[in-house]
Amino acid sequence: MALNKDKRMAEExxxxxxxxxxxxxxxxxxxSNLIPILQKVQGKLGYLPREAMxxxxxxxxxxxIDVYSVVTFYxxxxxxxxxxxxIRVCLGTACHMKGGYxxxxxxxxxxxxxxxxxxxxxxxxxxTVACVGCCTMAPVTVVDxxxxxxxxxxxxxxxxxxxxxxRKKQKPGGQLPTDEA
Amino acid sequence: xxxxxxxxxxNKVTASEGDKVLWAALxxxxxxxxxxxxxxxxxxxxxxxxxxxxxxxxxxxxxxCTEPVQEGMVVNTKGANALRLARTGFELLxxxxxxxxxxxASNGVCELQIIARHLSIKLKSKRFRKLLRELPIDSSSPxxxxxxxxxxxxxxxxxxCRERLGIGALGFAYRGFKRMVTTFGGEPIAESSCHGCDxxxxxxxxxxxxxxxxxxxxxxxxxxxxxQPTAP
Ligand code: FES
Ligand code: FES
Numbered sequence: 407m408a409l410n411k412d413k414r415m416a417e418e419x420x421x422x423x424x425x426x427x428x429x430x431x432x433x434x435x436x437x438s439n440l441i442p443i444l445q446k447v448q449g450k451l452g453y454l455p456r457e458a459m460x461x462x463x464x465x466x467x468x469x470x471i472d473v474y475s476v477v478t479f480y481x482x483x484x485x486x487x488x489x490x491x492x493i494r495v496c497l498g499t500a501c502h503m504k505g506g507y508x509x510x511x512x513x514x515x516x517x518x519x520x521x522x523x524x525x526x527x528x529x530x531x532x533x534t535v536a537c538v539g540c541c542t543m544a545p546v547t548v549v550d551x552x553x554x555x556x557x558x559x560x561x562x563x564x565x566x567x568x569x570x571x572x573r574k575k576q577k578p579g580g581q582l583p584t585d586e587a
Numbered sequence: 588x589x590x591x592x593x594x595x596x597x598n599k600v601t602a603s604e605g606d607k608v609l610w611a612a613l614x615x616x617x618x619x620x621x622x623x624x625x626x627x628x629x630x631x632x633x634x635x636x637x638x639x640x641x642x643x644x645x646x647x648x649x650x651x652c653t654e655p656v657q658e659g660m661v662v663n664t665k666g667a668n669a670l671r672l673a674r675t676g677f678e679l680l681x682x683x684x685x686x687x688x689x690x691x692a693s694n695g696v697c698e699l700q701i702i703a704r705h706l707s708i709k710l711k712s713k714r715f716r717k718l719l720r721e722l723p724i725d726s727s728s729p730x731x732x733x734x735x736x737x738x739x740x741x742x743x744x745x746x747x748c749r750e751r752l753g754i755g756a757l758g759f760a761y762r763g764f765k766r767m768v769t770t771f772g773g774e775p776i777a778e779s780s781c782h783g784c785d786x787x788x789x790x791x792x793x794x795x796x797x798x799x800x801x802x803x804x805x806x807x808x809x810x811x812x813x814x815q816p817t818a819p
Binding site for chain 1: 749754755756757758759760761762769770771772773780
């Protein structure tokens, strides 16, 4: 089993490398291309895996830490694969006043991950945003691109239960889920 | 190269044209607090905001590391406005620095201690709320220990590793309060492209990077204390 997993990971890594190389073909070797490249690669892979960053650093002939530096600087870039469901907790001014941090803590506790991380089963990824424009509903959490209002910790549990039920419905007879990861 | 003469704190000094006031002062034994300045860097980072001076004819204090010397210039390193800026900058810096000098390998040689003494303020300031980061210490390198909690983000190690040595093992990552000096992917230094040359350690003004063989990973103060077990 572990061997299988290693093999799958190696295959995935080779695939990332291949796809990054493909994208790099369309760019010149200029440092100023770093951000457009990162955007394109993330657009294709969903995030910026290690292999992709290394490939890009080599292509632009810059220390790999410089690529990492830019990736960690901008909120837009992800170091973790996206989950099946995206959870975005608003910490804008209104949501902050209405206890956005308490909501965030509830998500963190339930999912057992920190912001900008993905659960190991790749079901959920968690992040924060700064105002999504529906402050009257504060505290807001955007779940799969749908803003949910008045998300207090109990509602966090409710939303998660909803996902749970949905998952159960999708595989009647307790069949094992097909591998999402 | 042409030399220019200027006055710093009433002393007549000369410096080469194009030089910055900071270096002219330091070369003539006049101390100006500084953390981020590097003599060989193409451009001053001017990030630490500690080197403020007052120049006659300038309405506001300026940073000594960016101010070029000029013929007949009159510099005051002790002006009240300049010192006020430097003190505030330093207090803000210390608000997220763990002050535990007695257990720090850099005790006695730390530039933060020197700066505090020069500005005659305490290392532990009451003015700002203390906010520490509690990041893990990296002792993976056989040569040195990296304690990111003690890092003041001056960038000296980053510059040396990349510009002078062309290695680029260290760099800045993240943003705002989370900003830190780290390796690619935040991996342990031993697994990075670090050669273990120790140049970064020599450049570090604080106790963030300390040599292992010199202190055995523990501070000098601790080693002195250890042989005598404390009475229960
Ligand atoms: S502050 Fe959260 S939606 Fe505006
Ligand atoms: S030495 Fe001038 S700003 Fe840091």
